Amino acid sequence: MASYVISDIHGAYDLFIELLEKIDLADTDTLYILGDVLDRGPNPIKTLRKLMEMPNVICILGNHELMAVECLDFLMQMVTEDSIDGLDAHVYNNLLTWQFNGSASTINEFRKLTMDERVDVLEFIKDFSIYEEVKAGKKKYLLVHAGLGNYSPKKKLDDYSLKEMVWDRADYDTQYFPDTYVVTGHTPTMLIPENPNPGFIFRKNNHIAMDCGACFQGGRLAAFCLDTEEEFYSSVNKG
Secondary structure (H helix, E strand, C coil), X not given: CCEEEECCCCCCHXXXXXXXXXXXXXXXXXXXXXXXXXXXXXXXXXHHHHHHCCCCEEEECCHHHHHHHXXXXXXXXXXXXXXXXXXXXXXXXXXXXXXXXXXXXXXXXXXXXXHHHXXXXXXXXXCCECEEEEEXXXXXXXXXXXXXXXXXXXXXXHHCCHHHHHCCCCCCCCCCXXXXXXXXXXXXXXXXXXXXXXXXXEEEXXXXXXXXXXXXXXXXXXXXXXXXXXXXXXXXXXX
């Protein structure tokens, strides 16, 4: 029984399947997905539906799932002049933000589903965790998509807002906890200036940054075994 983490798949279905084969995920293992399954890449809904079939997967909310949930309820309606006229400013702004962040591939695949399939997908996303606390290999881990925005050692985990956990980037120069490793995605590791190996997992101050840019040309998908601290990588996205 082992525990693995993968983050920021962003519709890179083929790289995800390749990585599952590399880690040889068993039915007795647990796979944690650190959010951002959706958007940008070619097959976000196909990837999500694969996860829906896997009983040993625990999904954690990313900012892209949050944007999707805020918009898909509207897109479930038949888009008419009346529905557009009744669109309030909040939903309109959410749709614009999501579009700016690569929603097209998610929307295109979502529209090909039956109504029952759409409902199942939406309910699955709504059931994602905000964070997970895990013990493995005699170590403690906090799994959260982005980080702990406005971090304070005095704050409890439940005191952090949703935005602070799924949008605000981790501060790798600050050790949040002396006895807990914080595993995050969200920030592509090739964009971390102090990372000596851009595009690979970055570790510093009990941070483990997982987003290796799978949806970008030259990026890859990473898996991390919490029990052994082994790193696994897919092949490079050739664009």
